[in-house]
Amino acid sequence: MTAPELTLQLRAARPIAPESLRERVRAIAAAQPAPAVRRRLSSLRLPRLRIALPVAAATALAAAGVVALVRPDHRPSQVPGALAPLSAAKAPGSAPAAPPVATDSQAQNHGSAVTPSSTTQTFGQPDQAAPLPTPGRAQRYEAQLTISVRNGGALSDATAGAQSAVRELGGYVVSVSFASAQSGSASLTLRVPTQHVQDALARLSALGKVVGQQVQIDDLQATLDQLARRITVLRGRIFHITALLADPSLSSVRRAELESQRTELQNALRATRQSRSGVSAQARFATIDLQLQTARKAAAPPPSRARRTLHQAARILAWEGAAMLYVLVVLGPFALLGAALAFAARTRRRSEESRLLARS
Amino acid sequence: MTLDAPRPARPESRLDFATAAEAYLDDVYGYLLYLCRNGTLAEDLTGETFEKAFRVWAKFDPRRGHPRGWLLSIARTTALDWFRADARRRKREERAAAPDLHEDVDVEGLSPELAQALAGLSAGEREVVALRIVLELDGETAARVLGISPTACSTRLSRALKRLEERMTDDRP
Numbered sequence: 001m002t003a004p005e006l007t008l009q010l011r012a013a014r015p016i017a018p019e020s021l022r023e024r025v026r027a028i029a030a031a032q033p034a035p036a037v038r039r040r041l042s043s044l045r046l047p048r049l050r051i052a053l054p055v056a057a058a059t060a061l062a063a064a065g066v067v068a069l070v071r072p073d074h075r076p077s078q079v080p081g082a083l084a085p086l087s088a089a090k091a092p093g094s095a096p097a098a099p100p101v102a103t104d105s106q107a108q109n110h111g112s113a114v115t116p117s118s119t120t121q122t123f124g125q126p127d128q129a130a131p132l133p134t135p136g137r138a139q140r141y142e143a144q145l146t147i148s149v150r151n152g153g154a155l156s157d158a159t160a161g162a163q164s165a166v167r168e169l170g171g172y173v174v175s176v177s178f179a180s181a182q183s184g185s186a187s188l189t190l191r192v193p194t195q196h197v198q199d200a201l202a203r204l205s206a207l208g209k210v211v212g213q214q215v216q217i218d219d220l221q222a223t224l225d226q227l228a229r230r231i232t233v234l235r236g237r238i239f240h241i242t243a244l245l246a247d248p249s250l251s252s253v254r255r256a257e258l259e260s261q262r263t264e265l266q267n268a269l270r271a272t273r274q275s276r277s278g279v280s281a282q283a284r285f286a287t288i289d290l291q292l293q294t295a296r297k298a299a300a301p302p303p304s305r306a307r308r309t310l311h312q313a314a315r316i317l318a319w320e321g322a323a324m325l326y327v328l329v330v331l332g333p334f335a336l337l338g339a340a341l342a343f344a345a346r347t348r349r350r351s352e353e354s355r356l357l358a359r360s
Numbered sequence: 361m362t363l364d365a366p367r368p369a370r371p372e373s374r375l376d377f378a379t380a381a382e383a384y385l386d387d388v389y390g391y392l393l394y395l396c397r398n399g400t401l402a403e404d405l406t407g408e409t410f411e412k413a414f415r416v417w418a419k420f421d422p423r424r425g426h427p428r429g430w431l432l433s434i435a436r437t438t439a440l441d442w443f444r445a446d447a448r449r450r451k452r453e454e455r456a457a458a459p460d461l462h463e464d465v466d467v468e469g470l471s472p473e474l475a476q477a478l479a480g481l482s483a484g485e486r487e488v489v490a491l492r493i494v495l496e497l498d499g500e501t502a503a504r505v506l507g508i509s510p511t512a513c514s515t516r517l518s519r520a521l522k523r524l525e526e527r528m529t530d531d532r533p
Contacts, residue, residue: 003521006474006528010493013469015390021403025385025410029378350507356443357395357484 060320061313068312131215132198138220138283141194145204146212146291152184158207158292159186165203169196171285184294189287197286204290220283227276234269238262377417380427381410387428387495388435393467394490395439395483405442409435429501432491436505443483477527485520492517 017025133139149158156178163173171192178186192200241262245255375383388409393402413420413434420430467475478486491502492513503513 003525006521006524007493009470009474010489011496013467014494015386015393015467017385017389017406018403021389021406022385024407025381026378028407028410028414029381031414352444353440353507354484356440356447357487358482 060317064313064316064320065309067316068309131217133194133217133286134219135195138224138280139194140218140220140282141197141286142216142218142289143197143201143286144212144214144289144291145201145210146293147204147208148211148293148295149208150295152294154208155184155186155292155294159188161207162188162190162204162290162292166190166192166200166288169193169200169203171196171200174287186292188290188292190290191285191287194284194286197288200286200288204288208292209295220279223279224276224283227272227279230272231269231276234265234272238265238269241265375422375427377414380431381413384428384431385410388431390494391432391487391490392435392439394478394494395436395487396442397479397483397486401442405435405438409438412438425504426501428495429497429505432495432497432505436487436507473528474524477524480527481520481523485516485523488513488516489520489524493521 133141147158149155159176159178163176166173169192171190174189174191176186176188190200190204241258244250245258245262250258385406389402389406392405392409393399396402396405409431413431420427467478470478478489481489488502488506491497491505492499497505499510499513503510506513506516508516
């Protein structure tokens, strides 16, 4: 008998359920309707995932966009290279609205003869000239200069160039911190004679692109003048006491008293002279903090609002991705273990079913 | 001759349970009869199958399959549960030499040779013959009921038919 003949015979003898069984099943079907079965998680199959996954991705994108748009702090706080606001620090005793210290010609142009005791001015653009010390006045001059160079090689050259430039101008290097070319930054503290600070700034600025500079000038002239007056007074009093001591009719007690006073005045005069020397030394040398950095570290020009928003959205998306990755890393092993257990259970069940069916 | 029967059209709307039970009762019973080779047992298991199906009928999704395949899957699970319980019971009663409750019955209408050849097949082979030949399920639905791939289902059917042919040939005088 061939397979087609077998098939015909088997189909012809298709079993029919007995009437008693039919009645039994009808009775089951006629019972009260079964309660609705609550859907389980297993009912979430691929067709629904095909909808859920794009919806989740769109939601993540929309959330990132909305957060980036409404986030109040999506303006960069301070972008090097951008023009920083001009600010003048008020020093005690200075005029309330003291203008930044200016060169002689600038001061004359403004019609101002007032020299503030302390001035801080920030300059961000390379073409904006830094203020210079007023000639003829003792001033403490401190400048912070940030310069961007092309790459690590240029950074090394610029560091060496800055040191040699300062030495050529009669100054010296207080400290140098040169990071590796990979990190791309160097920090130098330089001191140059105040009369050469303009030249020094010009030569340092030529090392690269100036992306920021800040200058602070403290006027020391008043202090020096006060010290000079005190020295004059002390010298006068010492001279007077010396003249008194020249009188031979002085009593020994009075003489001792005057000599003691003269000694005190001489000590005070010595201390005052030292103070004046110190202040003069501060005024003689200007301090320049030079920050060198590669262009990679230097920030780009301020991005547009749309670009910032996109950047924020990308960052938020990256955070979301990182969070998802974290969850996957944490839960992945458990999911793999669960899948392996489910696979093993299914294989075992099928094997057992095969054995059962083979025996029956 | 092709063994692939035309696939039954999917119901346009959800059948009520009574209609589905009436329509596919013979299929379920025939499948279980081939599987168990015991008329009484097949009736019991058929009744149990429809009781189970009635309880979970609300869960049945017509978009994911035909009710006939769904009912046959429940029937198979029910039969396998019974086989497991029976195996445990027989193991327990082995020492007492309990009589085998299997009462081999022939399907009415088959030649004695074919019935004997069928009896020589394993339950796994008989069930694939029942599903694919007798009930004319398509390969995909039958594979889904059996929980195997369509290829494995086709292989199993070929093997079963080959064994049937061999037995019929051997029995021929």
